[in-house]
Amino acid sequence: MLVNELKKSLFVSLWFMFLTFPIMVIQVNTVENIIQWRWANLFFVGVGSFVLSALWRYLIRRKEQGIQETEVDGVARVTLSQRLLNNRRFTIPALFVVSILALAFPFVFSLYQTNIMITAMIYVLLGLGLNIVVGVAGLLDLGYAAFYCVGAYSYALLNYHFGFGFWSVLGIGAGLAALFGIILGFPVLRLRGDYLAIVTLGFGEIIRLIMENWNAFSFGPSGIANIPRPGFFGVEMNIEQVTIYVYFLMIGMSLFTIFVVNRLQDSRIGRAWIALREDEVACQAMGIDKRKTKLMAFALGATWAGFAGVIFAAKTTFINPASFTLWESINILCVVVLGGMGSIVGVIVGAFVLILLPEYLRFLSEYRILAFGAVLVVMMVFRPGGIVETVRRTYQYKETA
Amino acid sequence: MEYFFELFLGGLTRGSIYALIALGYTMVYGIVQLINFAHGEIYMIGAFTALIVISVLTMLGWNQIAILLIAAGVAVVYSSAYGYTMEKIAYKPLRKAPRLSALISAIGMSLFLQNYVLLAQTSDFMPFPGLIPDFEFMEPYAHIIGSPELVILITTAIVMVLLTIMIKFSKIGKAMRATAQDRDMAMLVGVNVNWVISVTFIIGSATAAIGGVLIASHIGQVNFYIGFIAGIKAFVAAVLGGIGSIPGAVLGSLVLGWTESFFTGYISSDYEDVFAFIFLVLILIFRPAGILGRSTAEKV
Numbered sequence: 227m228l229v230n231e232l233k234k235s236l237f238v239s240l241w242f243m244f245l246t247f248p249i250m251v252i253q254v255n256t257v258e259n260i261i262q263w264r265w266a267n268l269f270f271v272g273v274g275s276f277v278l279s280a281l282w283r284y285l286i287r288r289k290e291q292g293i294q295e296t297e298v299d300g301v302a303r304v305t306l307s308q309r310l311l312n313n314r315r316f317t318i319p320a321l322f323v324v325s326i327l328a329l330a331f332p333f334v335f336s337l338y339q340t341n342i343m344i345t346a347m348i349y350v351l352l353g354l355g356l357n358i359v360v361g362v363a364g365l366l367d368l369g370y371a372a373f374y375c376v377g378a379y380s381y382a383l384l385n386y387h388f389g390f391g392f393w394s395v396l397g398i399g400a401g402l403a404a405l406f407g408i409i410l411g412f413p414v415l416r417l418r419g420d421y422l423a424i425v426t427l428g429f430g431e432i433i434r435l436i437m438e439n440w441n442a443f444s445f446g447p448s449g450i451a452n453i454p455r456p457g458f459f460g461v462e463m464n465i466e467q468v469t470i471y472v473y474f475l476m477i478g479m480s481l482f483t484i485f486v487v488n489r490l491q492d493s494r495i496g497r498a499w500i501a502l503r504e505d506e507v508a509c510q511a512m513g514i515d516k517r518k519t520k521l522m523a524f525a526l527g528a529t530w531a532g533f534a535g536v537i538f539a540a541k542t543t544f545i546n547p548a549s550f551t552l553w554e555s556i557n558i559l560c561v562v563v564l565g566g567m568g569s570i571v572g573v574i575v576g577a578f579v580l581i582l583l584p585e586y587l588r589f590l591s592e593y594r595i596l597a598f599g600a601v602l603v604v605m606m607v608f609r610p611g612g613i614v615e616t617v618r619r620t621y622q623y624k625e626t627a
Numbered sequence: 628m629e630y631f632f633e634l635f636l637g638g639l640t641r642g643s644i645y646a647l648i649a650l651g652y653t654m655v656y657g658i659v660q661l662i663n664f665a666h667g668e669i670y671m672i673g674a675f676t677a678l679i680v681i682s683v684l685t686m687l688g689w690n691q692i693a694i695l696l697i698a699a700g701v702a703v704v705y706s707s708a709y710g711y712t713m714e715k716i717a718y719k720p721l722r723k724a725p726r727l728s729a730l731i732s733a734i735g736m737s738l739f740l741q742n743y744v745l746l747a748q749t750s751d752f753m754p755f756p757g758l759i760p761d762f763e764f765m766e767p768y769a770h771i772i773g774s775p776e777l778v779i780l781i782t783t784a785i786v787m788v789l790l791t792i793m794i795k796f797s798k799i800g801k802a803m804r805a806t807a808q809d810r811d812m813a814m815l816v817g818v819n820v821n822w823v824i825s826v827t828f829i830i831g832s833a834t835a836a837i838g839g840v841l842i843a844s845h846i847g848q849v850n851f852y853i854g855f856i857a858g859i860k861a862f863v864a865a866v867l868g869g870i871g872s873i874p875g876a877v878l879g880s881l882v883l884g885w886t887e888s889f890f891t892g893y894i895s896s897d898y899e900d901v902f903a904f905i906f907l908v909l910i911l912i913f914r915p916a917g918i919l920g921r922s923t924a925e926k927v
Contacts, residue, residue, distance in 0.1 A: 248701075417911060417915050435898070599736065606728045
């Protein structure tokens with residue numbers, strides 16, 4: 227048994243040594259025409275893959291055992307996170323602690339840390355908005371950053387040309403984003419699955435490329451600077467105070483979002499979205515207007531991106547199209563899927579993990595994105611449902627004896 | 628008219644390059660219904676491996692044509708190995724998971740491979756020698772089409788024909804089609820589905836590697852990020868033609884190549900990509916399953 231395992235690991239390690247040989251070992255300097263042979267790397271790869279492959283196989287076996295047990299019992303295993311979420315004795319104190327921490331945060335930690343938290347909360351907003359489209363309504367959207375872009379540019383441009391303030395644009399930006407959501411929604415009503423994904427991707431790129439090239443309108447790649455920060459009844463504030471103010475604004479905004487999204491999920495339209503996700507044909511047979519439901523999902527999802535965009539522009543005071551690339555959309559999608567599609571708590575956790583992890587992995591310096599990619603793969607392999615899996619509502623029929 | 632012809636050939640070259648990458652996308656999609664986001668990275672690794680082999684052999688002073696062939700061979704082997712390994716690690720455990728999870732896993736893989744090359748090699752653009760020689764018999768036509776372009780076109784055509792023959796007539800091709808239609812049923816009649824999926828990844832990666840070597844020597848430089856953009860373009864092309872269909876991927880790539888080429892030539896190069904995407908949206912509105920994709924009516 228052990229010999230067998232060792233043999234397997236040895237084989238994997240040899241395979242990886244072969245696989246990484248040209249890229250890890252040979253480095254060519256084309257300017258001076260020297261070849262560097264970095265044999266030490268080969269050794270590291272060999273040892274590393276030997277250990278990791280043993281660990282990998284062990285974890286896979288454990289996972290498969292879990293699945294088998296579920297199949298035997300016929301009862302889905304309830305994960306720890308779900309059990310905790312359903313237990314009031316845990317949730318109420320936890321909520322209490324979290325809110326105290328949230329309130330005290332900007333006064334305890336530095337300005338820099340507060341700024342990271344604001345970014346994380348912007349992603350909470352974005353994640354929850356995209357969750358409506360992807361998680362609840364099941365429409366894969368790869369161009370979500372376009373709406374974020376619309377929100378940010380509507381504040382920047384309206385302010386630049388007409389001097390609109392933050393608060394008035396917050397509504398306008400969200401409205402414009404929703405309008406763009408509907409504009410995108412119309413052509414894609416007939417598309418499914420991956421065709422939908424690619425059209426939304428295209429839409430996102432179209433918006434970004436227009437912003438990049440239409441210099442007269444959007445000032446092109448150089449972007450717009452000196453966007454005013456949000457005001458508070460005309461009170462003058464220094465940078466530190468503004469940051470704290472934006473922080474609390476974001477907390478309020480996040481709470482508002484959580485409230486609305488939570489109410490939406492149990493509303494008539496929310497149930498219609500879930501039905502649409504599960505089975506389009508059956509959903510239409512039940513008399514749900516597919517067109518209206520899909521458009522609502524796009525519009526409402528985009529609205530939150532609009533809010534987030536306006537706040538983002540006000541927070542950074544500078545925007546350019548480079549902030550709204552496809553990677554941004556993918557990042558937001560990762561928040562939703564990694565956190566747990568369809569689950570509000572999951573998306574919030576996902577946003578914090580995804581923003582804070584690369585931030586606190588800085589000690590790994592240049593290796594952090596490598597590590598991040600690996601974390602995504604490992605996470606999906608061992609927990610494909612995300613950090614907090616959604617529990618599907620089931621009604622159990624109990625026979626009375 | 629000559630200008631038109633020039634643009635036509637330019638688009639054709641561009642399209643055939645997209646096609647080599649799009650084939651991998653469409654084959655993988657046809658069999659496992661997965662958008663393999665890391666496919667562009669395989670292409671990039673192919674180009675990088677070729678560059679390393681070329682540099683080493685050039686210093687040893689080998690013959691140019693031999694170098695080109697060996698480099699392409701090594702690139703194909705390595706890309707296939709990467710594709711195979713990637714499937715085993717990132718996709719195989721996720722066969723039964725929700726499809727979006729596999730997509731995120733693919734994105735993770737893509738990030739990982741990009742940064743792996745970035746860290747192990749360099750973040751700079753590396754010059755890639757143009758190894759395709761200028762043929763003498765091409766001289767009278769040199770103002771219309773250069774030798775490298777000709778080589779690209781011919782290679783692409785050969786790959787397409789071989790691939791089509793393989794899928795139509797060989798045993799593994801038959802198994803692939805069976806798996807694409809119904810995986811469980813294929814398993815029941817004795818198809819080794821795991822092997823078929825591995826082979827699909829290997830073939831897709833090999834064509835991507837050929838594309839990688841050709842494009843890199845055509846454009847003249849590589850860096851760790853080239854895979855992402857090329858991957859997106861090829862994906863668009865695959866969807867345009869009807870994802871899952873091999874002739875569709877070729878047609879979609881050519882259409883995309885021509886669109887970009889003519890638009891850049893006649894109107895403006897600023898909005899080249901915008902126009903390509905608008906064109907994609909328009910086609911999908913009128914043919915929601917792509918140009919050659921069959922829209923299957925759903926049975927209830």
